[in-house]
Amino acid sequence: MKTDKVDYTGNHPENNNNWERSMLEKLLLEVYREQRRNRIWRWVWRLLWIVVFLMFINALTSTKSEMTVKGSHSAVIDLTGVIDNETNQADLLREGLKEAYKDKNVKGIIIRANSPGGSPAISSIAYQEIRYLKTKNPKIPVYVVVEDMCASGCYYIASAADKIYADQSSLVGSIGVVGSSFDFTGLIDKLGIKRRVKIAGNNKGMGDPFVPETPEQQQIWQQMLTSIHNQFINAVKQGRGARLKYSQNPDVFSGRVYTGEEAKTVGLIDDFGNIYTISRDIIGAPQIVNYTPDTKWSKLIGRKFSSEIQQNLENMTNKPW
Numbered sequence: 001m002k003t004d005k006v007d008y009t010g011n012h013p014e015n016n017n018n019w020e021r022s023m024l025e026k027l028l029l030e031v032y033r034e035q036r037r038n039r040i041w042r043w044v045w046r047l048l049w050i051v052v053f054l055m056f057i058n059a060l061t062s063t064k065s066e067m068t069v070k071g072s073h074s075a076v077i078d079l080t081g082v083i084d085n086e087t088n089q090a091d092l093l094r095e096g097l098k099e100a101y102k103d104k105n106v107k108g109i110i111i112r113a114n115s116p117g118g119s120p121a122i123s124s125i126a127y128q129e130i131r132y133l134k135t136k137n138p139k140i141p142v143y144v145v146v147e148d149m150c151a152s153g154c155y156y157i158a159s160a161a162d163k164i165y166a167d168q169s170s171l172v173g174s175i176g177v178v179g180s181s182f183d184f185t186g187l188i189d190k191l192g193i194k195r196r197v198k199i200a201g202n203n204k205g206m207g208d209p210f211v212p213e214t215p216e217q218q219q220i221w222q223q224m225l226t227s228i229h230n231q232f233i234n235a236v237k238q239g240r241g242a243r244l245k246y247s248q249n250p251d252v253f254s255g256r257v258y259t260g261e262e263a264k265t266v267g268l269i270d271d272f273g274n275i276y277t278i279s280r281d282i283i284g285a286p287q288i289v290n291y292t293p294d295t296k297w298s299k300l301i302g303r304k305f306s307s308e309i310q311q312n313l314e315n316m317t318n319k320p321w
Contacts, residue, residue: 073287074279075100075109079144083118083126083153090126093157095293097130101137108283109291110275111144111161117152117174120228127235130160143282145275146170151257155268156232159239165273166260172268175236176255177229179221182209229253243267 077096083089093111100106111130117123134142144150144158146166151174158164166172195210203217233253237244244267246252252266263269273282280286 071287072105072107072285073289074275074283074285075103075106075291076275076279076288077109077111078290078292079111079113079115079150079154079157081115083115083122083157085119085122088122089115089157090122090129092293093126094129094133096291097133097142099293100291101133101140106140106289107285108279109140109142110278110283110288111142111158112147112275113144113150113154113158114147115151115154116149117154117156120153120156120177120232123153123156124231124235126157127160127239130157131239134160134162141283143278145273145278146172146260146269147274152176156235159236161239163270164268165271165278166263166269167274168260168272170260170263171257172260172263173252173258174255175232175253177225177232178255179225184209240267243270 075096077093077100079089079093081087081089097109100109130142141162142160144161144164146158146164147170149171150158150164150166151171155173155175164172197211203220236253237246244252246266249266252268258266258268260269260272264271275288276286279288
């Protein structure tokens with residue numbers, strides 16, 4: 001008769017193997033969990049150190065010095081770069097102006113402009129906000145000082161200030177609107193490519209570079225550009241008033257750019273100057289404090305890295321190490 005072997009403890013060998021396998025699986029699972037926890041925390045600490053490091057660098061490189069200034073001073077707010085949704089200069093100017101107006105030691109505000117222009121909508125919003133905040137704080141003058149360039153949407157914003165100053169070699173103006181695209185219809189015809197576009201509405205595909213533009217659509221585009229241009233012109237006229245000599249200089253609204261010297265002649269600027277001469281000679285408060293909202297690191301982290309950090313954390317949580 002065949003009998004199963006029994007070990008010296010009296011246990012069946014198969015049961016003993018199952019027990020050892022079960023214990024080994026539990027041990028390996030616990031080791032895996034511990035490694036996973038360690039890796040997650042290692043990445044969390046790394047990210048925290050990166051954030052702390054960026055905050056430290058930001059504190060060292062920040063141009064704001066209002067914490068050390070107690071006396072009368074001139075507030076400077078920077079208007080730089082292309083005016084678009086990414087940086088949204090309307091929000092930055094509004095925040096900077098509100099902070100400057102809160103400080104009773106601020107004797108005047110200088111918007112330091114160095115921009116080629118950009119979004120008409122954001123420029124219009126910034127223009128309106130500057131004018132609104134000026135009415136709420138009439139005792140604090142707001143000046144724009146142009147450095148290299150203040151053109152198109154930048155000048156739209158600048159015209160809301162009490163006065164505009166520039167260097168003789170600055171580039172100012174460009175009161176116009178441009179819309180551009182490409183027409184690739186001839187190219188795809190040569191290549192034998194057929195485009196399949198389904199639309200509901202005759203003008204839904206208007207602007208598609210691979211679809212021919214009809215005369216009606218060209219007229220629509222021109223009407224839109226003209227409407228935006230007129231809004232721009234009216235804002236400049238409202239802001240500059242009689243100082244703008246447009247009746248003697250019809251080209252002023254043609255979209256051309258003027259040097260600072262020429263801009264003074266046609267009334268686009270009031271005089272020559274820079275932030276130092278304006279703060280010292282016009283405002284009478286030579287000490288300068290920068291009230292530009294900080295975007296160098298905090299906004300960079302918030303806008304550029306937040307989604308990546310979140311994705312990394314999700315990967316660390318879900319990824320089998």
